[in-house]
Amino acid sequence: xxxxxxxxxxxxxxxxxxxxxxxxxxxxxxxxxxxxxxxxxxxxxxxxxxxxxxxxxxxxxxxxxxxxxxxxxxxxxxxxxxxxxxxxxxxxxxxxxxxxxxxxxxxxxxxxxxxxxxxxxxxxxxxxxxxxxxxxxxxxxxxxxxxxxxxxxxxxxxxxxxxxxxxxxxxxxxxxxxxxxxxxxxxxxxxxxxxxxxxxxxxxxxxxxxxxxxxxxxxxxxxxxxxxxxxxxxxxxxxxxxxxxxxxxxxxxxxxxxxxxxxxxxxxxxxxxxxxxxxxxxxxxxxxxxxxxxxxxxxxxxxxxxxxxxxxxxxxxxxxxxxxxxxxxxxxxxxxxxxxxxxxxxx
Amino acid sequence: xxxxxxxxxxxxxxxxxxxxxxxxxxxxxxxxxxxxxxxxxxxxxxxxxxxxxxxxxxxxxxxxxxxxxxxxxxxxxxxxxxxxxxxxxxxxxxxxxxxxxxxxxxxxxxxxxxxxxxxxxxxxxxxxxxxxxxxxxxxxxxxxxxxxxxxxxxxxxxxxxxxxxxxxxxxxxxxxxxxxxxxxxxxxxxxxxxxxxxxxxxxxxxxxxxxxxxxxxxxxxxxxxxxxxxxxxxxxxxxxxxxxxxxxxxxxxxxxxxxxxxxxxxxxxxxxxxxxxxxxxxxxxxxxxxxxxxxxxxxxxxxxxxxxxxxxxxxxxxxxxxxxxxxxxxxxxxxxxxxxxxxxxxx
Numbered sequence: 001x002x003x004x005x006x007x008x009x010x011x012x013x014x015x016x017x018x019x020x021x022x023x024x025x026x027x028x029x030x031x032x033x034x035x036x037x038x039x040x041x042x043x044x045x046x047x048x049x050x051x052x053x054x055x056x057x058x059x060x061x062x063x064x065x066x067x068x069x070x071x072x073x074x075x076x077x078x079x080x081x082x083x084x085x086x087x088x089x090x091x092x093x094x095x096x097x098x099x100x101x102x103x104x105x106x107x108x109x110x111x112x113x114x115x116x117x118x119x120x121x122x123x124x125x126x127x128x129x130x131x132x133x134x135x136x137x138x139x140x141x142x143x144x145x146x147x148x149x150x151x152x153x154x155x156x157x158x159x160x161x162x163x164x165x166x167x168x169x170x171x172x173x174x175x176x177x178x179x180x181x182x183x184x185x186x187x188x189x190x191x192x193x194x195x196x197x198x199x200x201x202x203x204x205x206x207x208x209x210x211x212x213x214x215x216x217x218x219x220x221x222x223x224x225x226x227x228x229x230x231x232x233x234x235x236x237x238x239x240x241x242x243x244x245x246x247x248x249x250x251x252x253x254x255x256x257x258x259x260x261x262x263x264x265x266x267x268x269x270x271x272x273x274x275x276x277x278x279x280x281x282x283x284x285x286x287x288x289x290x291x292x293x294x295x296x297x298x299x300x301x302x303x304x305x306x307x308x309x310x311x312x313x314x315x316x317x318x319x320x321x322x323x324x325x326x327x328x329x330x331x332x333x334x335x336x337x338x339x340x341x342x343x344x345x346x347x
Numbered sequence: 348x349x350x351x352x353x354x355x356x357x358x359x360x361x362x363x364x365x366x367x368x369x370x371x372x373x374x375x376x377x378x379x380x381x382x383x384x385x386x387x388x389x390x391x392x393x394x395x396x397x398x399x400x401x402x403x404x405x406x407x408x409x410x411x412x413x414x415x416x417x418x419x420x421x422x423x424x425x426x427x428x429x430x431x432x433x434x435x436x437x438x439x440x441x442x443x444x445x446x447x448x449x450x451x452x453x454x455x456x457x458x459x460x461x462x463x464x465x466x467x468x469x470x471x472x473x474x475x476x477x478x479x480x481x482x483x484x485x486x487x488x489x490x491x492x493x494x495x496x497x498x499x500x501x502x503x504x505x506x507x508x509x510x511x512x513x514x515x516x517x518x519x520x521x522x523x524x525x526x527x528x529x530x531x532x533x534x535x536x537x538x539x540x541x542x543x544x545x546x547x548x549x550x551x552x553x554x555x556x557x558x559x560x561x562x563x564x565x566x567x568x569x570x571x572x573x574x575x576x577x578x579x580x581x582x583x584x585x586x587x588x589x590x591x592x593x594x595x596x597x598x599x600x601x602x603x604x605x606x607x608x609x610x611x612x613x614x615x616x617x618x619x620x621x622x623x624x625x626x627x628x629x630x631x632x633x634x635x636x637x638x639x640x641x642x643x644x645x646x647x648x649x650x651x652x653x654x655x656x657x658x659x660x661x662x663x664x665x666x667x668x669x670x671x672x673x674x675x676x677x678x679x680x681x682x683x684x685x686x687x688x689x690x691x692x693x694x
Contacts, residue, residue, distance in 0.1 A: 292679070292682075303664065303667050305671065306670050306683045308672045308680070308682055321651050322651065324657050325655045332656055333655070
């Protein structure tokens with residue numbers, strides 16, 4: 001049975017502001033290559049021997065851009081599940097599980113805004129998990145932790161239960177620096193990359209056990225969904241009645257048979273401009289002039305940026321907004337976004 | 348007899364690029380206050396008891412903006428002398444001297460792109476020079492030299508020949524750093540600010556002696572000039588025949604009776620973005636967001652600039668161009684302008 005790629009594209013994060021905005025979140029932008037991250041996610045699971053066409057779960061506002069970007073890379077058979085409102089990942093995945101033609105089909109759930117440099121290693125990890133998944137396990141993928149990041153969740157691995165697959169000992173929420181360093185030192189912790197593999201029916205069974213209200217809402221929303229070509233519009237009122245929760249909290253941390261596949265796949269969540277810099281992309285040449293510069297990340301969608309003697313800066317122009325922060329301080333983007341939101345808020 | 352302010356506005360410098368461009372040079376921009384530097388220059392010499400309406404010498408391409416900016420501050424009686432081509436300052440001033448109603452009228456020649464913070468001290472210096480000027484001296488104003496700048500010309504002062512006025516011992520071209528330091532240490536050197544006071548007839552007599560071809564060309568250009576309202580268009584072919592030279596080389600360094608008035612007038616030639624920073628202007632508030640910033644000069648005519656943790660940078664947006672250089676390196680703007688000119692040049 002082929003795997004159904006489920007691409008979650010509901011995020012509207014602002015950590016890559018001003019490029020990433022609610023109107024055009026980062027997954028729909030070519031930040032890390034010639035294709036957008038959304039397109040790269042779809043490309044990654046395109047082998048028709050292994051995968052069905054993808055299901056896209058995204059906000060109704062992004063139906064058009066998602067469809068256009070898939071068409072641009074020759075994918076015209078995707079199913080678009082258009083969330084009428086945001087209810088976090090657990091209900092979003094429930095919609096996909098309910099839309100699966102065969103209840104026992106395995107779903108490969110992937111965020112659309114992450115970079116995975118080593119597709120081969122990624123597909124090998126999926127392949128390793130598949131036998132256990134078909135036998136009833138819910139699998140997650142554990143990213144090799146290379147530094148004591150405080151911005152990620154961690155997964156502690158227990159015994160190996162199959163070739164290259166371990167039982168999950170526990171999930172750890174975003175830790176403080178000390179705890180993160182301990183986990184890195186322990187050697188048996190990996191980052192939670194938010195990528196999952198399980199059968200549709202097993203996921204729905206777990207929901208029935210741990211969050212029946214969520215399952216009921218998703219079912220109701222799908223039973224009353226409008227369908228236009230390959231687009232599915234779940235019923236707004238029914239879906240809005242669902243509790244809002246992440247798959248980690250709602251299911252993975254509660255279920256019994258949870259496996260983790262440690263995977264060294266060149267992963268980055270591109271959670272900051274510094275993270276994009278670390279990918280060491282080719283410099284943008286058009287619209288940029290750097291004289292005696294070093295260590296800068298400079299991007300512009302329009303205005304011509306001219307620098308001389310500038311070092312270790314992040315300079316991003318998009319539309320009528322320009323961001324400048326020193327490298328290593330790109331988390332301060334959130335201070336800027338907050339200040340702008342405060343300014344824009346009605347008094 | 349009242350003094351005729353002669354405002355030289357032919358410059359099209361690029362040291363304040365991207366704000367200053369050939370189309371709108373820095374003197375026509377409000378870089379150092381609410382008014383443009385051109386307007387501030389006109390305001391400085393507006394007392395009708397002392398000054399006639401001004402004569403503006405500028406390129407024909409800037410006739411409209413100069414007229415509009417004068418009208419905006421209520422000056423509608425200026426004479427506009429519109430150079431058909433650029434021949435440096437000596438011929439430009441010759442046009443003004445020839446346009447003076449009374450040959451013996453004193454001309455106060457001023458660049459339009461300098462800042463003079465202390466107008467009172469400036470007018471006092473003019474007043475000090477006037478008796479000697481009426482008696483035949485060509486006067487220049489010597490700016491108190493506060494640091495060993497290598498970008499300015501220097502004037503060595505000889506004996507005092509009147510209250511607060513000295514004979515010029517010599518003019519020194521832009522020196523190297525060592526020579527500049529020696530001159531500062533000597534105590535008898537001042538910067539050449541490019542401001543002059545002399546009678547029209549005495550200037551023309553000096554030209555007749557030292558550069559008769561220039562005088563002939565200017566006379567010919569004025570005799571064949573077109574006149575429209577208060578605009579004078581000197582004849583193009585006649586003016587183009589003039590040698591191109593600065594007043595310093597053509598006249599001041601050669602004439603015998605040359606005086607200098609040392610003047611501490613809060614002068615800046617705004618020759619770089621660093622110089623503008625030193626004026627400690629109020630920060631621009633509109634379109635700019637600075638979080639945890641310090642020591643920056645940030646200006647934008649449009650795009651919203653958002654910074655966090657940025658220190659000691661010069662960030663200037665104008666139209667479709669953005670400049671970023673560290674403070675102290677704004678002379679590198681010329682590298683950028685050269686690179687752009689090279690790129691734009693036909694292959």
